[in-house]
Amino acid sequence: MQFGPEGLPDPFSQPFRAGRCPIAEVRDPYAPEPVSDAELIDRVLAGDPSAERALYDAHVDRVFRLVYRMAGDLDRAQDWVQETFIRAFEKLADFRGESALSTWLCSIAMSVSLNGLRKVKRFREREVSLDDALPVGFTPREADPDLKTRLAQAIENLPEGYRAVFVMHDVEGFTHEEIGRALGVQAGTSKAQLFRARAKLRQALADFAGDRSG
Protein backbone atom coordinates (compact mmCIF):
# COMPACT_ATOMS: atom_id res chain seq x y z
CA MET A 1 0.00 0.00 0.00
CA GLN A 2 1.47 3.30 -0.98
CA PHE A 3 0.75 6.71 0.46
CA GLY A 4 1.32 10.01 -1.27
CA PRO A 5 0.57 11.46 -4.70
CA GLU A 6 0.71 8.08 -6.50
CA GLY A 7 -1.38 6.10 -4.02
CA LEU A 8 -3.80 6.71 -1.19
CA PRO A 9 -3.83 10.17 0.36
CA ASP A 10 -1.06 10.43 2.92
CA PRO A 11 -2.81 10.78 6.28
CA PHE A 12 0.39 11.90 7.92
CA SER A 13 0.92 14.87 5.63
CA GLN A 14 -1.58 16.97 7.56
CA PRO A 15 -1.02 18.29 11.08
CA PHE A 16 -3.27 16.67 13.65
CA ARG A 17 -6.00 18.88 15.02
CA ALA A 18 -8.28 18.07 17.91
CA GLY A 19 -11.57 16.60 16.74
CA ARG A 20 -10.22 15.46 13.37
CA CYS A 21 -8.50 12.23 12.61
CA PRO A 22 -6.71 12.31 9.23
CA ILE A 23 -6.44 8.51 9.25
CA ALA A 24 -10.23 8.29 9.25
CA GLU A 25 -10.23 10.16 5.95
CA VAL A 26 -8.35 7.36 4.15
CA ARG A 27 -11.01 5.52 2.19
CA ASP A 28 -11.38 1.78 2.21
CA PRO A 29 -10.66 0.82 -1.44
CA TYR A 30 -13.36 -1.88 -1.28
CA ALA A 31 -16.04 0.40 0.12
CA PRO A 32 -18.77 1.70 -2.20
CA GLU A 33 -18.08 5.00 -3.92
CA PRO A 34 -18.78 7.83 -1.51
CA VAL A 35 -21.72 10.00 -2.45
CA SER A 36 -20.98 13.70 -2.58
CA ASP A 37 -22.94 16.19 -0.49
CA ALA A 38 -24.22 17.83 -3.68
CA GLU A 39 -25.62 14.53 -4.92
CA LEU A 40 -27.21 13.79 -1.55
CA ILE A 41 -28.80 17.23 -1.46
CA ASP A 42 -30.28 16.72 -4.93
CA ARG A 43 -31.72 13.38 -3.88
CA VAL A 44 -33.17 14.78 -0.63
CA LEU A 45 -34.77 17.63 -2.55
CA ALA A 46 -36.21 15.09 -4.98
CA GLY A 47 -37.90 13.38 -2.01
CA ASP A 48 -35.61 10.38 -1.52
CA PRO A 49 -35.89 9.39 2.18
CA SER A 50 -32.80 7.17 2.03
CA ALA A 51 -30.78 10.23 1.03
CA GLU A 52 -32.02 12.03 4.16
CA ARG A 53 -30.69 9.21 6.26
CA ALA A 54 -27.40 9.15 4.35
CA LEU A 55 -26.96 12.89 4.81
CA TYR A 56 -27.74 12.52 8.51
CA ASP A 57 -25.28 9.65 8.88
CA ALA A 58 -22.55 11.60 7.14
CA HIS A 59 -22.77 14.62 9.43
CA VAL A 60 -24.44 13.66 12.69
CA ASP A 61 -21.25 12.83 14.59
CA ARG A 62 -19.69 16.22 14.08
CA VAL A 63 -22.94 18.04 14.83
CA PHE A 64 -23.58 15.95 17.93
CA ARG A 65 -20.04 16.49 19.27
CA LEU A 66 -20.35 20.23 18.87
CA VAL A 67 -23.86 20.45 20.32
CA TYR A 68 -22.99 18.20 23.25
CA ARG A 69 -19.95 20.35 24.06
CA MET A 70 -22.24 23.36 24.23
CA ALA A 71 -25.12 21.64 26.05
CA GLY A 72 -23.22 19.45 28.49
CA ASP A 73 -26.38 17.36 28.88
CA LEU A 74 -27.39 14.34 26.82
CA ASP A 75 -31.15 14.97 26.75
CA ARG A 76 -30.69 18.58 25.76
CA ALA A 77 -28.04 17.72 23.16
CA GLN A 78 -30.35 15.16 21.55
CA ASP A 79 -33.21 17.65 21.40
CA TRP A 80 -30.97 20.26 19.79
CA VAL A 81 -29.45 17.88 17.25
CA GLN A 82 -32.96 16.81 16.31
CA GLU A 83 -33.97 20.41 15.80
CA THR A 84 -30.81 21.09 13.79
CA PHE A 85 -31.55 18.35 11.28
CA ILE A 86 -35.24 19.14 11.02
CA ARG A 87 -34.40 22.75 10.26
CA ALA A 88 -31.69 21.70 7.83
CA PHE A 89 -34.03 19.43 5.86
CA GLU A 90 -36.64 22.17 5.75
CA LYS A 91 -34.20 24.79 4.52
CA LEU A 92 -32.07 22.58 2.31
CA ALA A 93 -33.46 24.17 -0.84
CA ASP A 94 -32.00 27.50 0.36
CA PHE A 95 -28.50 26.04 0.76
CA ARG A 96 -26.45 27.64 -2.00
CA GLY A 97 -23.20 25.79 -1.45
CA GLU A 98 -21.20 28.87 -0.52
CA SER A 99 -19.71 26.91 2.36
CA ALA A 100 -19.33 23.20 2.98
CA LEU A 101 -22.55 21.46 3.98
CA SER A 102 -20.94 20.47 7.30
CA THR A 103 -20.20 24.13 8.07
CA TRP A 104 -23.77 25.09 7.17
CA LEU A 105 -25.10 22.35 9.48
CA CYS A 106 -22.80 23.53 12.25
CA SER A 107 -24.09 27.08 11.82
CA ILE A 108 -27.66 25.81 12.35
CA ALA A 109 -26.48 23.69 15.28
CA MET A 110 -24.80 26.68 16.92
CA SER A 111 -27.85 28.85 16.40
CA VAL A 112 -30.10 26.18 17.96
CA SER A 113 -27.62 25.61 20.82
CA LEU A 114 -27.21 29.30 21.65
CA ASN A 115 -30.98 29.82 21.61
CA GLY A 116 -31.38 26.75 23.80
CA LEU A 117 -28.76 27.94 26.25
CA ARG A 118 -30.52 31.30 26.52
CA LYS A 119 -33.77 29.51 27.39
CA VAL A 120 -32.00 27.33 29.94
CA LYS A 121 -30.42 30.42 31.48
CA ARG A 122 -33.77 32.22 31.68
CA PHE A 123 -35.38 29.15 33.21
CA ARG A 124 -32.63 28.79 35.80
CA GLU A 125 -32.96 32.44 36.73
CA ARG A 126 -36.70 32.01 37.28
CA GLU A 127 -36.45 28.72 39.08
CA VAL A 128 -36.41 29.14 42.84
CA SER A 129 -36.45 25.76 44.48
CA LEU A 130 -36.38 25.47 48.21
CA ASP A 131 -34.71 22.10 47.81
CA ASP A 132 -31.80 23.66 46.00
CA ALA A 133 -31.45 26.73 48.18
CA LEU A 134 -28.20 26.92 50.08
CA PRO A 135 -28.53 26.79 53.83
CA VAL A 136 -27.91 30.07 55.66
CA GLY A 137 -24.26 30.58 56.41
CA PHE A 138 -23.10 28.24 53.66
CA THR A 139 -20.20 29.61 51.67
CA PRO A 140 -19.43 28.04 48.28
CA ARG A 141 -15.98 26.56 48.12
CA GLU A 142 -13.75 29.10 46.41
CA ALA A 143 -10.66 27.09 45.68
CA ASP A 144 -11.22 23.83 43.85
CA PRO A 145 -7.89 22.16 43.31
CA ASP A 146 -9.05 20.40 40.18
CA LEU A 147 -8.16 22.37 37.05
CA LYS A 148 -10.75 20.62 34.90
CA THR A 149 -13.59 21.41 37.28
CA ARG A 150 -12.53 25.02 37.59
CA LEU A 151 -11.99 25.29 33.86
CA ALA A 152 -15.45 23.90 33.11
CA GLN A 153 -16.96 26.51 35.43
CA ALA A 154 -14.86 29.27 33.85
CA ILE A 155 -15.94 28.24 30.33
CA GLU A 156 -19.61 28.25 31.38
CA ASN A 157 -19.12 31.76 32.76
CA LEU A 158 -17.67 33.12 29.49
CA PRO A 159 -19.90 35.45 27.49
CA GLU A 160 -21.88 33.48 24.92
CA GLY A 161 -19.86 34.48 21.85
CA TYR A 162 -16.50 33.86 23.52
CA ARG A 163 -17.65 30.48 24.74
CA ALA A 164 -18.86 29.46 21.29
CA VAL A 165 -15.57 30.43 19.64
CA PHE A 166 -13.46 28.83 22.37
CA VAL A 167 -15.37 25.55 22.22
CA MET A 168 -15.32 25.46 18.42
CA HIS A 169 -11.63 26.36 18.05
CA ASP A 170 -9.77 25.08 21.10
CA VAL A 171 -11.99 22.12 21.94
CA GLU A 172 -13.41 20.92 18.61
CA GLY A 173 -10.64 22.10 16.28
CA PHE A 174 -12.59 24.31 13.85
CA THR A 175 -10.62 26.91 11.89
CA HIS A 176 -11.39 30.62 12.28
CA GLU A 177 -12.76 30.62 8.74
CA GLU A 178 -15.18 27.80 9.57
CA ILE A 179 -16.18 29.50 12.82
CA GLY A 180 -16.72 32.76 11.00
CA ARG A 181 -19.00 31.11 8.47
CA ALA A 182 -20.85 29.11 11.13
CA LEU A 183 -21.42 32.07 13.44
CA GLY A 184 -21.89 34.66 10.71
CA VAL A 185 -18.88 36.75 11.72
CA GLN A 186 -15.53 37.59 10.13
CA ALA A 187 -12.61 35.25 10.76
CA GLY A 188 -10.84 38.22 12.38
CA THR A 189 -13.70 38.61 14.84
CA SER A 190 -13.42 34.95 15.71
CA LYS A 191 -9.68 35.40 16.38
CA ALA A 192 -10.32 38.43 18.55
CA GLN A 193 -13.01 36.64 20.54
CA LEU A 194 -10.77 33.64 21.05
CA PHE A 195 -7.99 35.93 22.28
CA ARG A 196 -10.37 37.53 24.79
CA ALA A 197 -11.83 34.18 25.84
CA ARG A 198 -8.36 32.83 26.57
CA ALA A 199 -7.49 35.97 28.52
CA LYS A 200 -10.61 35.57 30.63
CA LEU A 201 -9.83 31.92 31.27
CA ARG A 202 -6.24 32.77 32.22
CA GLN A 203 -7.60 35.35 34.61
CA ALA A 204 -10.10 32.91 36.12
CA LEU A 205 -7.43 30.24 36.52
CA ALA A 206 -4.54 32.51 37.48
CA ASP A 207 -3.87 30.55 40.66
CA PHE A 208 -2.88 27.58 38.52
CA ALA A 209 -0.10 29.59 36.85
CA GLY A 210 2.23 28.91 39.76
CA ASP A 211 1.27 25.25 39.95
CA ARG A 212 3.66 23.13 37.91
CA SER A 213 1.88 19.84 38.41
CA GLY A 214 0.19 18.74 35.21
Place this chain on the structure above:
Amino acid sequence: MTDDELDERIRRAARGYNAPPETPREEMWARIAEARRAHASTPTDEAPATPSEARVIPLRRWRLVGLAAAAAAILAVGVGIGRVSTGPQVSSWEAPSTKGTAYRMAAQEHLGQSEAFLTLFRASVRRDGDYRLAAAAARQLLGTNRLLLDSPAAVDRRTRLLLEDLELVLAEIAQLSPHSRAEDLKLIRDGIEQGDVMPRLRTAVPAGSASTQGVL
Protein backbone atom coordinates in the same frame (compact mmCIF):
# COMPACT_ATOMS: atom_id res chain seq x y z
CA MET B 1 4.50 29.97 34.15
CA THR B 2 4.06 32.24 31.09
CA ASP B 3 0.71 33.10 29.52
CA ASP B 4 1.50 30.78 26.61
CA GLU B 5 2.27 27.90 28.93
CA LEU B 6 -0.92 28.47 30.90
CA ASP B 7 -2.86 28.73 27.62
CA GLU B 8 -1.42 25.41 26.51
CA ARG B 9 -2.32 23.81 29.83
CA ILE B 10 -5.84 25.19 29.58
CA ARG B 11 -6.18 23.97 26.00
CA ARG B 12 -5.12 20.47 27.00
CA ALA B 13 -7.57 20.41 29.89
CA ALA B 14 -10.33 21.89 27.70
CA ARG B 15 -10.32 18.84 25.44
CA GLY B 16 -12.13 17.05 28.25
CA TYR B 17 -14.75 19.79 28.59
CA ASN B 18 -18.23 18.27 28.22
CA ALA B 19 -16.65 15.24 26.55
CA PRO B 20 -19.36 13.82 24.28
CA PRO B 21 -20.47 10.20 24.64
CA GLU B 22 -21.01 7.99 21.60
CA THR B 23 -23.55 9.55 19.23
CA PRO B 24 -27.01 8.09 19.90
CA ARG B 25 -27.66 7.89 16.15
CA GLU B 26 -30.64 5.60 16.03
CA GLU B 27 -32.57 7.23 18.84
CA MET B 28 -32.14 10.70 17.35
CA TRP B 29 -32.91 9.51 13.83
CA ALA B 30 -36.13 7.82 14.97
CA ARG B 31 -37.35 11.15 16.35
CA ILE B 32 -36.22 13.14 13.32
CA ALA B 33 -37.92 10.70 10.94
CA GLU B 34 -41.09 10.82 13.05
CA ALA B 35 -41.10 14.61 13.01
CA ARG B 36 -40.47 14.62 9.24
CA ARG B 37 -43.34 12.19 8.67
CA ALA B 38 -45.66 14.32 10.82
CA HIS B 39 -44.56 17.38 8.85
CA ALA B 40 -45.20 15.67 5.54
CA SER B 41 -48.71 14.65 6.60
CA THR B 42 -49.64 18.12 7.93
CA PRO B 43 -51.63 20.15 5.40
CA THR B 44 -49.80 23.38 4.59
CA ASP B 45 -52.61 25.61 5.87
CA GLU B 46 -52.34 23.90 9.28
CA ALA B 47 -48.56 24.20 9.51
CA PRO B 48 -47.32 25.93 12.66
CA ALA B 49 -46.13 29.52 12.29
CA THR B 50 -42.75 28.89 13.88
CA PRO B 51 -41.25 26.24 11.67
CA SER B 52 -39.18 23.45 13.15
CA GLU B 53 -39.40 24.17 16.86
CA ALA B 54 -43.06 23.23 17.09
CA ARG B 55 -42.33 19.89 15.44
CA VAL B 56 -39.35 18.87 17.54
CA ILE B 57 -40.23 15.97 19.80
CA PRO B 58 -38.53 16.67 23.11
CA LEU B 59 -36.75 13.62 24.47
CA ARG B 60 -38.82 13.59 27.68
CA ARG B 61 -42.06 13.61 25.67
CA TRP B 62 -40.70 10.88 23.39
CA ARG B 63 -40.02 8.71 26.42
CA LEU B 64 -43.39 9.46 28.01
CA VAL B 65 -45.13 8.54 24.77
CA GLY B 66 -43.18 5.26 24.88
CA LEU B 67 -44.32 4.71 28.44
CA ALA B 68 -47.93 5.44 27.54
CA ALA B 69 -47.76 3.00 24.63
CA ALA B 70 -46.25 0.36 26.88
CA ALA B 71 -48.94 1.02 29.49
CA ALA B 72 -51.61 0.56 26.83
CA ALA B 73 -50.04 -2.79 25.91
CA ILE B 74 -50.09 -3.87 29.55
CA LEU B 75 -53.71 -2.79 29.78
CA ALA B 76 -54.51 -5.15 26.94
CA VAL B 77 -52.72 -7.98 28.77
CA GLY B 78 -54.66 -7.08 31.92
CA VAL B 79 -57.96 -7.19 30.08
CA GLY B 80 -56.90 -10.58 28.77
CA ILE B 81 -56.21 -11.76 32.30
CA GLY B 82 -59.62 -10.53 33.42
CA ARG B 83 -61.29 -12.44 30.61
CA VAL B 84 -59.31 -15.60 31.30
CA SER B 85 -60.13 -15.41 35.00
CA THR B 86 -63.87 -15.11 34.42
CA GLY B 87 -64.16 -17.34 31.35
CA PRO B 88 -66.02 -20.60 32.03
CA GLN B 89 -64.04 -22.54 29.43
CA VAL B 90 -60.72 -22.48 31.39
CA SER B 91 -59.93 -25.96 32.62
CA SER B 92 -59.74 -26.30 36.39
CA TRP B 93 -56.21 -27.74 36.57
CA GLU B 94 -54.75 -25.08 34.29
CA ALA B 95 -56.41 -21.98 35.63
CA PRO B 96 -54.64 -21.22 38.94
CA SER B 97 -51.03 -21.49 37.74
CA THR B 98 -51.62 -19.78 34.37
CA LYS B 99 -53.60 -17.00 35.97
CA GLY B 100 -51.04 -16.51 38.73
CA THR B 101 -48.08 -16.41 36.37
CA ALA B 102 -49.81 -14.11 33.90
CA TYR B 103 -50.87 -11.82 36.73
CA ARG B 104 -47.38 -11.70 38.20
CA MET B 105 -45.90 -10.90 34.80
CA ALA B 106 -48.43 -8.15 34.11
CA ALA B 107 -47.99 -6.72 37.62
CA GLN B 108 -44.19 -6.70 37.32
CA GLU B 109 -44.41 -5.07 33.93
CA HIS B 110 -46.75 -2.43 35.27
CA LEU B 111 -44.69 -1.76 38.41
CA GLY B 112 -41.53 -1.47 36.29
CA GLN B 113 -43.21 1.03 33.99
CA SER B 114 -44.53 2.94 36.96
CA GLU B 115 -41.11 3.13 38.53
CA ALA B 116 -39.61 4.45 35.29
CA PHE B 117 -42.45 6.93 34.94
CA LEU B 118 -42.14 8.26 38.49
CA THR B 119 -38.37 8.61 38.08
CA LEU B 120 -38.88 10.66 34.91
CA PHE B 121 -41.69 12.61 36.52
CA ARG B 122 -39.59 13.59 39.52
CA ALA B 123 -36.79 14.72 37.19
CA SER B 124 -39.14 16.70 34.93
CA VAL B 125 -40.81 18.44 37.89
CA ARG B 126 -37.47 19.86 38.78
CA ARG B 127 -36.63 20.87 35.23
CA ASP B 128 -39.41 22.37 33.16
CA GLY B 129 -42.81 21.94 34.75
CA ASP B 130 -44.86 20.78 31.74
CA TYR B 131 -47.19 18.25 33.36
CA ARG B 132 -49.78 17.62 30.65
CA LEU B 133 -47.97 14.66 29.15
CA ALA B 134 -47.13 13.33 32.57
CA ALA B 135 -50.83 13.55 33.48
CA ALA B 136 -51.78 11.66 30.31
CA ALA B 137 -49.22 8.92 30.99
CA ALA B 138 -50.39 8.72 34.62
CA ARG B 139 -53.98 8.22 33.44
CA GLN B 140 -52.86 5.31 31.26
CA LEU B 141 -50.99 3.72 34.14
CA LEU B 142 -53.92 4.37 36.46
CA GLY B 143 -56.21 2.29 34.25
CA THR B 144 -53.81 -0.65 34.35
CA ASN B 145 -53.35 -0.18 38.08
CA ARG B 146 -57.11 -0.39 38.73
CA LEU B 147 -57.41 -3.45 36.53
CA LEU B 148 -54.65 -5.20 38.45
CA LEU B 149 -56.23 -4.27 41.78
CA ASP B 150 -59.63 -5.56 40.68
CA SER B 151 -58.28 -8.82 39.31
CA PRO B 152 -59.30 -11.95 41.24
CA ALA B 153 -55.67 -13.01 40.90
CA ALA B 154 -54.55 -10.11 43.15
CA VAL B 155 -54.00 -12.24 46.23
CA ASP B 156 -50.53 -11.10 47.29
CA ARG B 157 -51.07 -8.61 50.12
CA ARG B 158 -47.79 -6.74 49.62
CA THR B 159 -48.45 -6.19 45.92
CA ARG B 160 -52.01 -5.03 46.68
CA LEU B 161 -50.77 -2.46 49.21
CA LEU B 162 -48.18 -1.19 46.77
CA LEU B 163 -50.76 -0.91 44.00
CA GLU B 164 -53.07 1.00 46.34
CA ASP B 165 -50.34 3.50 47.29
CA LEU B 166 -49.33 3.78 43.65
CA GLU B 167 -52.93 4.49 42.70
CA LEU B 168 -53.01 7.51 45.01
CA VAL B 169 -49.82 8.96 43.54
CA LEU B 170 -50.88 8.30 39.93
CA ALA B 171 -54.31 9.81 40.57
CA GLU B 172 -52.68 13.01 41.88
CA ILE B 173 -50.38 13.25 38.87
CA ALA B 174 -53.27 12.52 36.49
CA GLN B 175 -55.08 15.57 37.85
CA LEU B 176 -52.19 17.97 37.23
CA SER B 177 -52.82 20.77 34.79
CA PRO B 178 -50.78 23.73 33.54
CA HIS B 179 -52.45 25.72 36.35
CA SER B 180 -51.42 23.39 39.12
CA ARG B 181 -49.69 25.07 42.01
CA ALA B 182 -46.35 24.27 43.56
CA GLU B 183 -48.14 22.88 46.63
CA ASP B 184 -49.80 20.20 44.47
CA LEU B 185 -46.42 19.07 43.27
CA LYS B 186 -45.07 19.10 46.77
CA LEU B 187 -47.94 16.90 47.92
CA ILE B 188 -47.19 14.42 45.15
CA ARG B 189 -43.52 14.39 45.98
CA ASP B 190 -44.34 13.91 49.67
CA GLY B 191 -46.70 11.08 48.71
CA ILE B 192 -43.92 9.35 46.81
CA GLU B 193 -41.35 9.90 49.57
CA GLN B 194 -43.48 9.17 52.62
CA GLY B 195 -45.00 5.98 51.29
CA ASP B 196 -41.54 4.75 50.27
CA VAL B 197 -43.13 4.12 46.91
CA MET B 198 -39.91 4.19 44.90
CA PRO B 199 -37.93 1.73 47.08
CA ARG B 200 -40.94 -0.59 47.18
CA LEU B 201 -41.32 -0.42 43.42
CA ARG B 202 -37.66 -1.19 42.95
CA THR B 203 -37.91 -4.14 45.30
CA ALA B 204 -40.98 -5.44 43.49
CA VAL B 205 -39.34 -5.29 40.06
CA PRO B 206 -36.52 -7.76 39.49
CA ALA B 207 -33.26 -6.22 38.26
CA GLY B 208 -32.99 -6.25 34.46
CA SER B 209 -36.73 -6.71 34.07
CA ALA B 210 -37.91 -6.29 30.50
CA SER B 211 -40.40 -3.68 31.65
CA THR B 212 -37.83 -0.91 31.82
CA GLN B 213 -35.65 -2.06 28.97
CA GLY B 214 -36.17 -0.22 25.74
CA VAL B 215 -38.22 2.44 27.44
CA LEU B 216 -35.46 4.48 28.98
